[in-house]
Amino acid sequence: MTLKPLVAYKVPFAMPDKLLYIETFGCQMNVNDSERIVTMLADLGYAPTGDPAFADMILLNTCSVRGGAEEKVYKRLANLRIYKRDGKSQIIGVGGCVAQQEGEELLKKFPYLDLVFGTHNLHLLPDMVRGAERGERRSETSFIDNDQRLDLFPSIKGQTRLSRFVTVMQGCDNYCSYCIVPFVRGREISRRSADILDEVRQLADEGVREVVLLGQNVNSYGLKSDNEPTFAELLRMVAEISGIERIRFTTSHPRDMSDELIACFSDIPKLCGQIHLPAQSGSDDVLKLMKRGYSRSSYLERVQKLKESRRDIAITGDIIVGFPGESDDDFEQTLSLLEEVRYIDLFSFIYSSRPGTKAAEFHEELTRAQKITRLDRLMELQKRITREICQTYLGSIQKVMVEGVGKRPAQVSGKADNGRIVNFSGDSGLIGSFVDVRITQAYQNSFLGEQI
Numbered sequence: 001m002t003l004k005p006l007v008a009y010k011v012p013f014a015m016p017d018k019l020l021y022i023e024t025f026g027c028q029m030n031v032n033d034s035e036r037i038v039t040m041l042a043d044l045g046y047a048p049t050g051d052p053a054f055a056d057m058i059l060l061n062t063c064s065v066r067g068g069a070e071e072k073v074y075k076r077l078a079n080l081r082i083y084k085r086d087g088k089s090q091i092i093g094v095g096g097c098v099a100q101q102e103g104e105e106l107l108k109k110f111p112y113l114d115l116v117f118g119t120h121n122l123h124l125l126p127d128m129v130r131g132a133e134r135g136e137r138r139s140e141t142s143f144i145d146n147d148q149r150l151d152l153f154p155s156i157k158g159q160t161r162l163s164r165f166v167t168v169m170q171g172c173d174n175y176c177s178y179c180i181v182p183f184v185r186g187r188e189i190s191r192r193s194a195d196i197l198d199e200v201r202q203l204a205d206e207g208v209r210e211v212v213l214l215g216q217n218v219n220s221y222g223l224k225s226d227n228e229p230t231f232a233e234l235l236r237m238v239a240e241i242s243g244i245e246r247i248r249f250t251t252s253h254p255r256d257m258s259d260e261l262i263a264c265f266s267d268i269p270k271l272c273g274q275i276h277l278p279a280q281s282g283s284d285d286v287l288k289l290m291k292r293g294y295s296r297s298s299y300l301e302r303v304q305k306l307k308e309s310r311r312d313i314a315i316t317g318d319i320i321v322g323f324p325g326e327s328d329d330d331f332e333q334t335l336s337l338l339e340e341v342r343y344i345d346l347f348s349f350i351y352s353s354r355p356g357t358k359a360a361e362f363h364e365e366l367t368r369a370q371k372i373t374r375l376d377r378l379m380e381l382q383k384r385i386t387r388e389i390c391q392t393y394l395g396s397i398q399k400v401m402v403e404g405v406g407k408r409p410a411q412v413s414g415k416a417d418n419g420r421i422v423n424f425s426g427d428s429g430l431i432g433s434f435v436d437v438r439i440t441q442a443y444q445n446s447f448l449g450e451q452i
């Protein structure tokens with residue numbers, strides 16, 4: 001994903017005399033980090049551009065969660081050579097999870113690369129860039145102690161939008177057997193609630209109407225700290241902030257989905273009726289091998305409670321197919337989980353062995369073709385479920401937060417409470433407002449409607 005040059009970009013500090021092109025791969029955490037990078041580098045006179053050919057600096061913010069994501073980064077890095085112009089020293093840098101994993105090695109492999117910065121080193125970037133402007137090459141990938149990290153959440157400025165991410169925690173201590181995140185993002189840390197609330201208040205003052213609270217595992221927020229609230233308590237505090245009309249959060253671990261948090265869906269009207277709750281598999285045997293810490297039945301029990309708390313809650317999930325040891329029967333159980341949960345949308349992945357993880361030691365029996373067949377079946381089933389759920393919205397009235405113009409002329413676009421994109425005919429003057437829209441068409445990824 002490329003961070004588009006921001007239309008509402010205001011130069012917060014200095015007049016930009018240089019251009020920064022930043023390409024973001026992977027999860028929302030990276031998108032959020034890229035926004036921070038843009039803010040930090042504005043101080044050094046860099047303004048964002050959408051065209052790498054005109055950029056004075058090109059940064060890739062990378063993901064290594066699956067082998068495919070990592071390969072994409074390497075391909076892109078190889079392509080970047082063409083932008084290193086003679087006579088004009090364009091700076092090229094890599095950050096994020098691949099940078100964290102490979103460190104110095106990247107500087108050796110790519111002689112035209114100037115900067116490598118890990119997931120805990122964003123704060124060093126301005127200094128590294130100043131060095132690179134003088135021709136220095138540098139890699140920084142040390143993990144930072146939790147006490148120091150608490151002060152290293154540089155704020156995001158000058159990027160006015162209606163909806164913004166707010167990081168509440170980072171890292172992960174769960175060590176699911178397939179997952180590289182704990183290795184590349186480090187130990188779990190909850191940000192101070194006072195800092196989070198200050199940031200949300202400031203965003204509300206700037207005109208932000210929706211916040212998405214962000215973390216690898218938001219519902220374990222505060223659990224390891226004596227003097228911080230639980231995530232449910234934090235949600236209630238955020239909901240008190242006037243100006244903020246909608247709250248969402250992602251990602252949740254099913255094991256930490258407490259009754260207290262589920263209750264928030266019935267008593268916080270600002271909390272949107274949407275939750276991402278990755279199951280990963282519907283089979284107890286596979287869940288055990290994955291070290292997920294919950295069973296199929298306890299997952300389904302959480303889902304049932306969520307549905308009782310907010311009748312029309314839209315649930316999305318993640319599933320991994322072809323995990324080592326996943327039998328035909330295990331896979332059938334995953335299919336039946338989909339039927340029971342009835343996700344509105346599903347992100348499904350073929351298992352990818354990641355270096356250093358526990359599952360990388362497991363024996364893989366399935367062929368690539370068998371894994372693809374399973375993925376196809378899963379996606380086919382999900383397509384039907386998504387279609388069936390979306391059809392139930394036909395004729396309903398959804399409150400849409402209008403965020404921009406639509407793809408068609410004279411159309412605007414926004415999100416319903418359940419997170420679905422809704423396009424409808426309307427003037428761009430509606431952007432920023434909440435509009436009641438009747439749904440007239442339900443597509444796989446969006447709704448079409450008319451203002452009432």
Ligand code: 5AD
Pocket residue numbers: 065066178179180278280318319320349350351352353354
């Ligand atoms: N292989 C395949 N999918 C993975 N995910 C995480 N690690 C792997 C892996 N090694 C998926 C999980 C997670 C999502 C972000 O990526 O489903 O929830």
Ligand code: SF4
Pocket residue numbers: 172173174175176179180181182216217253
């Ligand atoms: Fe990875 Fe598991 Fe942590 Fe999620 S909870 S980031 S899947 S280790």
